[in-house]
Amino acid sequence: MDRDPTVCVMGEDVGHYGGSYKVTKDLANKYGDLRVLDTPIAENSFTGMGIGAAMTGLRPVVEGMNMGFLLLAFNQISNNCGMLHYTSGGQFKIPIVIRGPGGVGRQLGAEHSQRLESYFQSIPGIQMVACSTPYNAKGLMKAAIRSENPVILFEHVLLYNLKERIPDEEYVLNLEEAEMVRPGEHVTILTYSRMRYHVMQAAKTLVNKGYDPEVIDIRSLKPFDLHTIGNSVKKTHRVLIVEECMRTGGIGASLTAAITENFHDYLDAPIVCLSSQDVPTPYAGTLENWTVVQPAQIVTAVEQLCQ
Amino acid sequence: MVLGRAFEDMCAQMYYRGKMFGFVHLYNGQEAVSTGFIKLLKKEDSAVSTYRDHVHALSKGVPAREVMSELFGKTTGCCRGQGGSMHMFSKEHNLLGGFAFIGEGIPVATGAAFSSKYRREVLGEADCDHVTLAFFGDGTCNNGQFYECLNLAALWKLPIIFVVENNLWAIGMSHMRATSDPQIWKKGPAFGMPGVHVDGMDVLKVREVAKEAIERARRGEGPTLVECETYRFRGHSLADPDELRDPAEKAHYAARDPITALKKYMIENNLAKEAELKTIEKKIDEVVEDAVEFADESPQPPRSQLLDNVFADPKGFGIGPDGRYRCEDPKFTEGTAHV
Numbered sequence: 093m094d095r096d097p098t099v100c101v102m103g104e105d106v107g108h109y110g111g112s113y114k115v116t117k118d119l120a121n122k123y124g125d126l127r128v129l130d131t132p133i134a135e136n137s138f139t140g141m142g143i144g145a146a147m148t149g150l151r152p153v154v155e156g157m158n159m160g161f162l163l164l165a166f167n168q169i170s171n172n173c174g175m176l177h178y179t180s181g182g183q184f185k186i187p188i189v190i191r192g193p194g195g196v197g198r199q200l201g202a203e204h205s206q207r208l209e210s211y212f213q214s215i216p217g218i219q220m221v222a223c224s225t226p227y228n229a230k231g232l233m234k235a236a237i238r239s240e241n242p243v244i245l246f247e248h249v250l251l252y253n254l255k256e257r258i259p260d261e262e263y264v265l266n267l268e269e270a271e272m273v274r275p276g277e278h279v280t281i282l283t284y285s286r287m288r289y290h291v292m293q294a295a296k297t298l299v300n301k302g303y304d305p306e307v308i309d310i311r312s313l314k315p316f317d318l319h320t321i322g323n324s325v326k327k328t329h330r331v332l333i334v335e336e337c338m339r340t341g342g343i344g345a346s347l348t349a350a351i352t353e354n355f356h357d358y359l360d361a362p363i364v365c366l367s368s369q370d371v372p373t374p375y376a377g378t379l380e381n382w383t384v385v386q387p388a389q390i391v392t393a394v395e396q397l398c399q
Numbered sequence: 400m401v402l403g404r405a406f407e408d409m410c411a412q413m414y415y416r417g418k419m420f421g422f423v424h425l426y427n428g429q430e431a432v433s434t435g436f437i438k439l440l441k442k443e444d445s446a447v448s449t450y451r452d453h454v455h456a457l458s459k460g461v462p463a464r465e466v467m468s469e470l471f472g473k474t475t476g477c478c479r480g481q482g483g484s485m486h487m488f489s490k491e492h493n494l495l496g497g498f499a500f501i502g503e504g505i506p507v508a509t510g511a512a513f514s515s516k517y518r519r520e521v522l523g524e525a526d527c528d529h530v531t532l533a534f535f536g537d538g539t540c541n542n543g544q545f546y547e548c549l550n551l552a553a554l555w556k557l558p559i560i561f562v563v564e565n566n567l568w569a570i571g572m573s574h575m576r577a578t579s580d581p582q583i584w585k586k587g588p589a590f591g592m593p594g595v596h597v598d599g600m601d602v603l604k605v606r607e608v609a610k611e612a613i614e615r616a617r618r619g620e621g622p623t624l625v626e627c628e629t630y631r632f633r634g635h636s637l638a639d640p641d642e643l644r645d646p647a648e649k650a651h652y653a654a655r656d657p658i659t660a661l662k663k664y665m666i667e668n669n670l671a672k673e674a675e676l677k678t679i680e681k682k683i684d685e686v687v688e689d690a691v692e693f694a695d696e697s698p699q700p701p702r703s704q705l706l707d708n709v710f711a712d713p714k715g716f717g718i719g720p721d722g723r724y725r726c727e728d729p730k731f732t733e734g735t736a737h738v
Contacts, residue, residue: 100517124521132551137547138547140510144507149518150513176488180478181479217709267715315717318718319721
C-alpha cells in the first residue's frame with residue numbers, strides 16, 4: 093500500500109476493527125477510511141464494486157470475513173471477475189485480490205468451516221493460491237496484488253498464529269510455483285494450506301519408520317505447477333495427495349486427473365487422494381476431527397502405497 | 400436517437416437473415432433515455448448497461464461499425480467478437496459493459512463511481528469529477544444488488560446516477576405483478592437520495608432531469624435514482640413472441656414515439672425543417688449500411704484468438720510439465736493447446 097497508492101482494501105470490519113483475524117490491523121489509521129474501507133454486509137455488491145474499481149484503475153484487495161461468506165459473491169466472482177477480461181476482448185483488466193480465512197477451524201460449525209477452492213476452481217480467468225506459512229503468505233500476497241490477473245488467495249483460520257523469521261528485504265514469490273518442503277525419494281506427498289502441517293507431522297513418524305517422503309506444498313491451486321510436481325513423480329513413482337477439500341470435485345480430484353494425464357507412465361501405483369469426508373463439518377470436536385485427514389491416516393496411506 | 404432506431408431495425412433484419420445469433424435485445428422505443436442521459440456525459444465518464452446495450456454503446460460513442468461487427472461475431476468487433484450482443488465494452492469510451500444477468504452491472508458501476516471518489520480524495524486529483532451512469536430495468540428493481548448498491552452509493556456519496564428504464568415488462572412478467580410498490584422512484588429517499596420520476600418517452604424532459612442529477616453528482620453531493628417511464632416497441636428479445644402485452648398499451652406508447660415527438664417539436668418551434676430532418680435520416684441510413692458492409696466483410700476470429708485475453712497476464716495458465724510457462728508453447732498462440 094505504501095508503494096502503490098491505487099492499492100486499497102475493502103471488506104467487513106477491515107478498517108476500524110482491524111479485520112476479524114487482525115490481518116488489516118492499524119491500516120485504517122495509517123491510510124484512512126477510504127483506502128481501508130469498512131463495507132456494509134453486502135458481499136455480492138462490494139465484491140462487484142471491487143471489480144468495477146479494478147476495471148477503472150484501482151487495485152482492490154477484497155476480504156471475505158470468512159471465505160464462506162464469499163459464496164454470496166459467487167455471481168460477481170464467476171461472471172465478472174473471471175470473465176470480463178475475455179468478454180471485453182482484452183480491454184479491461186481486473187487486478188483484484190480476493191482473500192479471506194477459510195478451512196476447518198476449531199468447532200466453528202458447518203457454515204464457517206467451508207473450503208471454497210473446490211467451488212471456484214472451474215471459473216475460467218482466475219488464479220487461486222493458498223498460503224501456509226508466514227513466509228509464503230507475505231510473498232504470495234505481494235505477488236497477488238502486483239498481478240494483473242484476478243487472484244483468489246486462500247488463508248486458513250488456524251494458521252494466523254504461526255510465527256516465523258522472515259527476511260527484512262523485499263521478496264515476492266511466484267504465483268504459479270509450488271514449494272518443495274522436504275525432498276525425498278520414496279513417495280511424493282502433495283498438499284496445501286493447513287494439511288501441510290499434518291503431513292509434516294506424519295513425515296516425522298514416517299522417517300522414524302525408515303521412509304523418505306518428498307513433501308510438496310502445491311501453493312498454486314489453479315493452475316497446477318506441473319513441472320515441480322512432474323519432476324517429483326518421475327523420481328518417486330508414487331503419489332499421495334493430502335487435502336482439506338471435500339472428496340467430490342475437490343482440488344485433489346483435479347490434481348489426480350492432471351497427474352494421470354501427464355505422468356501416467358511414471359506411476360508405479362494408483363494415485364491415493366486423502367480428502368475430507370463429504371460431510372457438513374460437524375460441531376462436535378470428535379466428529380470434526382474425523383472429518384479432516386489426520387496424521388495417522390497419512391502414515392498408513394504411505395505405508396500401503398510403498399508396499 | 401435516429402441512429403439507435405435505424406441500427407436496431409437493421410439488427411432485426413440481420414438476425415432473421417442469419418447474420419446474428421443468440422439472444423438479441425432491441426431498444427426500440429427507449430431511445431430518449433439513452434440519448435437524454437449519455438449525451439450529457441464527457442468521454443471520461445462511465446456508463447454501465449445491461450443486455451439491452453447496443454444503443455447505450457452507440458450513444459457513448461462506440462462506432463456503429465464496431466458494434467455491428469461485434470454482433471456478427473467478427474474479430475473487428477469492439478470486443479473482438481468475444482462478447483456479443485449482451486457484452487458491449489469499450490475502454491476508449493468508458494462503456495463498462497454489457498451484462499447478461501440483471502443487476503450484476505450495478506455493483507460494477509458503483510465501483511467505477513468509487514474510483515472517481517478515490518481519485519479525488521486519495522490520489523489527490525482535485526478536479527476529478529467523473530460520474531457513472533448505471534442503466535437497468537424494472538425487473539432489476541426487485542433484485543438484492545439494486546438495494547445493496549443504493550445503500551453503498553448513498554452512504555459514501557458516490558458520483559453515480561441509477562437510471563431505471565421502466566418499460567413495465569420483464570420478458571413476460573408485468574411490473575405490477577412482480578412489485579409490491581411499483582413506484583420505483585420512491586425507493587431513493589428510503590436510502591437517503593433523491594428519487595425522481597420522468598417521462599422517458601420525452602428526450603427533452605429526460606435531459607432536464609439528467610442534467611440536474613449529473614451536476615449533483617459532479618459537485619460531490621451523491622447519487623440520484625431516476626425512474627424513466629418508457630416502453631419497448633418490440634419483444635424482450637428477437638426470440639420473444641410478445642403475446643402477453645395488450646395491443647392498446649402498445650398503441651398508447653407508439654403514439655408517444657420519442658423520435659416522432661422530437662421531430663414534431665423541432666418543426667413546430669422552427670428549430671429545423673422537414674428537409675433537414677430527412678437529410679439526417681438518410682445520412683444515418685448510410686452509416687448503418689456501411690456498418691453492415693464492414694461487418695460482413697470483416698474476418699471471423701482465427702483459432703489463435705481462442706486463448707488470448709483469458710488472462711491479462713497469460714502466465715496465469717501456469718507452468719507445464721517441461722518447466723516452461725504454457726503461454727510460451729507455440730500451440731498456445733495457435734489456440735490449439737489444451738490448457
